[in-house]
Amino acid sequence: MTFWNEELETMPVEELKEMQFRLLQNEIRTMYEKSEFFRGRMQSVGLTPDDITDMEQFRKIPCMRKSDLRDNYPDGLFVRPYDELVRIHVSSGTTGRPTVVGYTQTDIDNWSESLARGLTSFGVGKKDVFQNMHGYGLFTGGLGVHYAGEKVGATVIPTGVGNTDRQIQLMQDLPVTCLAGTPSYMFHIADVCDQKGVDIRKQTKVTKALAGGEPWSESMRKKLYDRTGIKAYGCYGASEFYGPMFLECDAQCGMHVWADLTLIEILDKDGNPVPDGESGEVVVTMLQKEAFPLIRYKIGDISTLTWEKCRCGRTHPRLGRITGRADDMIVVRGINVFPSQIESVIGEMPFLSPFYHITLTNENYMDKMVVDVEVLPECLPDDVNAINEMSAKVQARLKEILNLKAVVKMNLPGTLERFEGKAKHVTDNRSWD
């Protein structure tokens, strides 16, 4: 069993928690001084950095949300001038405005450090040839994983997304041992290999994969292994942290959250911590981030965290699979979708009633989204062409807003279900078994 930074990764838990709290106090002090935004948050509840003497006090700091980043578009949260920033990533806006995140050189180094520990924890190192099928560019997945692959000394092949034929050709022609990409793309690779008669076990050296960017399951892990001999390891992160950050180790029982870089709280609906290992809302604090504050950030995911020592020997806590969302966001083909976005498109269409319903299904782990909408009685069309035109119009606008193809189904007036109280807008029939 090898480690990237053995002393730190196996530090006794009590020492580690002490170090984590010292780093937390330090980050709070720095951001209080540098960030008008964060100072305002602290002051709004009458706190100064000196008050943060324990976790109970820390939990009095109001949580941040995605909207705080968007409201401060583009760079209102940055606490460093541009000449101290070396990178900017931008994620597509789910409600118009994109989210802009900045990095100092230390931020980039800590990001790579986090992933380098993770890659090492499932055995990726100098001897590996690492085909990175995550998208490069503004998306953090590609470059994040790329830098980490180089850091551990693997040979990185930056194939990026798409061009499946070439991906498969390179997997065969070069001694690729590890893939990185979304789980659904790995199944697509497996399908195309089947069609081409390529036996991944016999015609490639690939035995490992870093799987991230969308939900998946134990049963998908098993299926992928049975079909291809590839062992897949999970990943957690978001561009607001740095990007993908926390990976599963060889023990495959959760993703190690490096306690010197990140503090994750799991809270119940009242904002109180749940017992170790129980499910709740994930709240993330970055402990050494320099470019902007990310303190008590409610990312909206539901999961578990345990400090129980891992079989791999690492003492840093483990985050479980993401089992749901705290808000009504849905993730379709890796894209964040809010029902409110669909609502706004429907609102733009003079021929539609405000009632709608979203149904999600998947086949071979590829998501399909059907949006049921309802024609207003006064706009009832008199022929099939007119109906098709209406649905094409809604579909085109949804594509524009969501960057996602949805099937739009037109319904007769009054036929969509009405709800008492809060409407149930989404039926998620997807399965990752």
Place this chain on the structure above:
Amino acid sequence: MTFWNEELETMPVEELKEMQFRLLQNEIRTMYEKSEFFRGRMQSVGLTPDDITDMEQFRKIPCMRKSDLRDNYPDGLFVRPYDELVRIHVSSGTTGRPTVVGYTQTDIDNWSESLARGLTSFGVGKKDVFQNMHGYGLFTGGLGVHYAGEKVGATVIPTGVGNTDRQIQLMQDLPVTCLAGTPSYMFHIADVCDQKGVDIRKQTKVTKALAGGEPWSESMRKKLYDRTGIKAYGCYGASEFYGPMFLECDAQCGMHVWADLTLIEILDKDGNPVPDGESGEVVVTMLQKEAFPLIRYKIGDISTLTWEKCRCGRTHPRLGRITGRADDMIVVRGINVFPSQIESVIGEMPFLSPFYHITLTNENYMDKMVVDVEVLPECLPDDVNAINEMSAKVQARLKEILNLKAVVKMNLPGTLERFEGKAKHVTDNRSWD
């Protein structure tokens, strides 16, 4: 005037040439020892490293060509095991097989060093925000320029290719000072800004651009400046070297070829060196490359090289614009095309004669390729649909082979021009004025 590495960049010419030759001897010794391929080339003309005592002796070494890389696909030229390689780039094959290039950490560092000197030479540094619109991934442009931007401490925004609306939004919303991309894409950005009523001079801080990846001209430089206030600087390189490597300095009179990293010869048709500043074939030798030998590599370009001291104070020689090709390769929308590839597609089509002609034009610097082909008399179709089907078939296959959309024009038997001797297959009516 600032330098990235002043001592080295302004070293007296004689010292620099001495250092260059020592590095050359050293590289030849290393590659002779490690590379069976290169040793074979030396032995084929009865040379050992000890014989290389001056440039005349050096010029006895047979030249390498692209085909040497392709014939040794994928990794037959590599002289380092994979655990010493940290990166692989792959360029699309112009004749089927892609070209695979490997990098040690030192190779990556030297590549970034080369570009860092170049960026500094036209004033890009810590204070800049650098929007990199080159494609990321297997193509060397994106990652090469990205690493260099970070190295000089600029804030890199890795936007990659495409999504022009977002490119323009980020140019306006963030304090972007410098763009990198192809010249034609910069004109496209200027066009879209005009359509949107965005005044680049007033609504952005962009004043500089690194322009590379396709041919352009002084008149394009002037037009871009007149329209947008952006000063564009040229770039030369190829994935066989490392990637893009040599940039224009502020003096804008050629691209500085760093003499400690690369030796460029300019040869006449008989393989003899032309006088300083005169035109000839570019032959490239990489002096510190580790992953594989690139010694006397005929890349196929025609240009000039001068050791005359530059106004900027740098003593390293300057490469002029690429004015043509030594072989019959043409570059269409940044993609290398050989007439022989088109010939092979035509050969596959049972209904075509072997005669063909390629006509290139451009509009707003966007290339268009028309391929005239001739139906065999016995295959003359009897209706328009059948003709359209034929041309669609040829077009689809050309797209597959060239990764490029060509317009295919069907001609009646015997109507394409026949040539005595060597056929003239290409008419290039493109203009970069």
